[in-house]
Amino acid sequence: MRKIGLCVLLLFTIQLLEAQEIPSVYKNLGKDKNGVYMQLPRGKIYANPVNDLFHFQDLNGNPVGTSQGINLDFKFPKLQGTLYYGFINYADGSYPQPVYFREASPIINGKSTIPIAKNLSGKYDMIHWETTGLGVLGYRIVTEKGYLLYDGKLAFSHRKEKFTAEPTLVEGPFVNKLSPSSVVISFTTTQRVTSNILVNDKTYKGKKAALKQEILIDGLQAKKQYNYTLQIGKFKFTYTFETAPLPGSREKFTFAYSSDSRSGMGAGERDMYGTNAYIVKRIAALAKSENAKFVQFTGDLIDGYDNSKERMNLQYSNWKHAVEPYWHHIPFMIGFGNHEAHSYIFDDTIRGFSFLIDHFPFKDASGESLFQDNFALPENGPHSEDGSSYDPNPKKQDFPSYKESVYWYAYDNVAIVVLNSDYNYTPIGVKHLGGNIHGFIMDNQMKWLEKTLQDLDNNENIDHIFISIHTPFFPNGGHVKDDMWYKGNNAWRPVINGQPHELGIIQRRDELLDIIINKTKKTVALLTGDEHNYNMLPITDEMSRYPDNYKGTKLKLNRIFYQINNGAAGAPYYAQEVTPWMNHLQKFSTQNALVLIDVDGSKVFVRVLNPDTLELIEAYPLRE
Numbered sequence: 001m002r003k004i005g006l007c008v009l010l011l012f013t014i015q016l017l018e019a020q021e022i023p024s025v026y027k028n029l030g031k032d033k034n035g036v037y038m039q040l041p042r043g044k045i046y047a048n049p050v051n052d053l054f055h056f057q058d059l060n061g062n063p064v065g066t067s068q069g070i071n072l073d074f075k076f077p078k079l080q081g082t083l084y085y086g087f088i089n090y091a092d093g094s095y096p097q098p099v100y101f102r103e104a105s106p107i108i109n110g111k112s113t114i115p116i117a118k119n120l121s122g123k124y125d126m127i128h129w130e131t132t133g134l135g136v137l138g139y140r141i142v143t144e145k146g147y148l149l150y151d152g153k154l155a156f157s158h159r160k161e162k163f164t165a166e167p168t169l170v171e172g173p174f175v176n177k178l179s180p181s182s183v184v185i186s187f188t189t190t191q192r193v194t195s196n197i198l199v200n201d202k203t204y205k206g207k208k209a210a211l212k213q214e215i216l217i218d219g220l221q222a223k224k225q226y227n228y229t230l231q232i233g234k235f236k237f238t239y240t241f242e243t244a245p246l247p248g249s250r251e252k253f254t255f256a257y258s259s260d261s262r263s264g265m266g267a268g269e270r271d272m273y274g275t276n277a278y279i280v281k282r283i284a285a286l287a288k289s290e291n292a293k294f295v296q297f298t299g300d301l302i303d304g305y306d307n308s309k310e311r312m313n314l315q316y317s318n319w320k321h322a323v324e325p326y327w328h329h330i331p332f333m334i335g336f337g338n339h340e341a342h343s344y345i346f347d348d349t350i351r352g353f354s355f356l357i358d359h360f361p362f363k364d365a366s367g368e369s370l371f372q373d374n375f376a377l378p379e380n381g382p383h384s385e386d387g388s389s390y391d392p393n394p395k396k397q398d399f400p401s402y403k404e405s406v407y408w409y410a411y412d413n414v415a416i417v418v419l420n421s422d423y424n425y426t427p428i429g430v431k432h433l434g435g436n437i438h439g440f441i442m443d444n445q446m447k448w449l450e451k452t453l454q455d456l457d458n459n460e461n462i463d464h465i466f467i468s469i470h471t472p473f474f475p476n477g478g479h480v481k482d483d484m485w486y487k488g489n490n491a492w493r494p495v496i497n498g499q500p501h502e503l504g505i506i507q508r509r510d511e512l513l514d515i516i517i518n519k520t521k522k523t524v525a526l527l528t529g530d531e532h533n534y535n536m537l538p539i540t541d542e543m544s545r546y547p548d549n550y551k552g553t554k555l556k557l558n559r560i561f562y563q564i565n566n567g568a569a570g571a572p573y574y575a576q577e578v579t580p581w582m583n584h585l586q587k588f589s590t591q592n593a594l595v596l597i598d599v600d601g602s603k604v605f606v607r608v609l610n611p612d613t614l615e616l617i618e619a620y621p622l623r624e
């Protein structure tokens with residue numbers, strides 16, 4: 001009897017522990033020894049297995065030196081293909097990239113070799129490894145079907161007729177969090193190794209314990225160019241950044257905006273495992289050559305929507321590598337989109353579709369946490385939706401973090417406020433499972449936005465505020481079915497712990513318009529994406545923006561405002577659709593585009609260029 005009692009107690013405790021692993025924002029979810037499942041009246045659907053064919057870190061090749069070169073093992077037995085390789089000459093130009101050798105090596109059962117001594121010596125030794133004993137190779141993994149999987153790097157030394165694989169700087173250094181007096185340099189290495197950054201004879205030390213590092217470089221002068229040298233083991237890498245001007249200097253400068261670079265059609269670098277590396281690299285190069293001081297890039301960097309951290313990290317890495325040569329010098333400020341979703345996927349084989357929800361535990365296995373792991377962005381946003389009126393457990397963390405996906409920053413007299421409209425995102429199944437919908441800004445983020453805009457309106461150094469958000473308020477081509485319109489259906493809203501939010505998507509859109517346009521004077525434009533085209537919409541009170549027979553309160557707008565949509569960084573295009581506001585649209589283009597915003601004191605001017613052909617798509621003043 002006592003034993004039975006103990007067993008019941010144990011079973012209850014196990015069930016309670018398992019139940020606690022399911023975030024309270026969700027309903028109809030459970031977990032047992034077979035994994036996470038969703039409950040339907042007809043039974044359980046278990047989340048799809050991850051099915052990892054490789055681990056992202058193993059694509060660094062687990063290199064082993066020999067007398068002839070370096071052997072690589074990607075620990076990916078199903079991988080057959082070709083390994084292209086070549087030296088990276090860091091002394092030759094400001095934007096180092098591999099220069100591929102004329103021959104390649106086969107990849108057989110996930111293994112390959114780089115014959116440095118035989119192929120890359122003599123007239124092919126353009127980095128002088130034969131005299132210095134040091135070198136860095138770039139390599140490209142291409143599958144047997146010609147699909148581009150990954151661009152890696154590999155540092156080596158050569159001594160006494162033997163090559164040795166050295167700890168490698170595999171991502172970065174990247175310039176982040178630019179201010180008038182400081183910058184944060186981030187980078188990733190393949191091994192835990194001593195690192196430091198030298199700026200103006202001052203050494204800033206890294207942490208040996210971490211593969212991913214962020215080093216604060218402070219005590220700098222405003223609007224000054226600095227060389228910085230990152231030392232990783234035996235290797236040194238020197239680049240240049242320029243600190244921001246003092247707030248309110250009101251000097252002329254340019255910044256760049258784009259989004260939506262997930263992989264496109266056309267194969268090759270347009271479809272480099274998760275990202276359109278070709279177009280996003282052209283965008284980065286054009287932004288730098290136009291002397292943009294920073295690039296805002298708001299969402300859908302990668303294909304995402306994946307249940308594997310390994311594959312998601314590979315996709316993020318491919319994006320970072322595509323813009324890396326330019327990110328050494330200027331910051332890329334990244335926003336969160338729907339394709340940054342890292343999901344549990346439940347296949348409903350009977351009805352022929354899949355349910356998707358934000359992966360958990362939210363702390364270290366959500367779309368939000370993966371995003372945080374991959375970037376070094378400002379941390380001045382709201383904490384989470386915990387503490388809101390719909391928080392299921394006020395004493396417990398129930399929601400993902402907003403850290404690094406909601407933030408603001410300033411450069412001179414401009415402030416950019418970056419929002420996350422795909423937070424706690426449930427792509428399919430919100431009514432049954434709960435979570436948030438595409439395009440809906442939840443309450444805590446709204447409160448933070450209103451307070452931040454008030455502060456910036458009262459900040460005498462700020463003249464112009466831009467709001468960057470992945471989802472347009474007024475979609476025009478590709479996302480008329482959702483974003484902040486849902487074909488005019490206000491019924492769409494988040495569901496938390498089984499409770500639908502009190503407001504629908506169109507009501508929430510109007511609250512945002514009220515805060516941004518009516519209650520704030522300095523806001524200039526929304527910088528949006530999601531729709532894979534460039535379009536420009538002047539928003540006025542006269543513009544139709546409600547469905548027929550709309551029952552809710554209609555908002556009056558007290559001034560003109562602009563929505564600049566540039567989701568044209570390489571994802572597959574969408575054509576223009578019919579909307580109530582379509583006659584207001586100033587421009588619609590399916591060309592790839594980079595928006596360049598020229599700020600000159602009180603004036604703001606926009607130029608839109610095709611990063612591939614360099615043709616001017618359009619140009620216009622926003623503030624004269």
Ligand SMILES: [Fe+2]
Nearest residue numbers: 300337338530
């Ligand atoms: Fe999107």
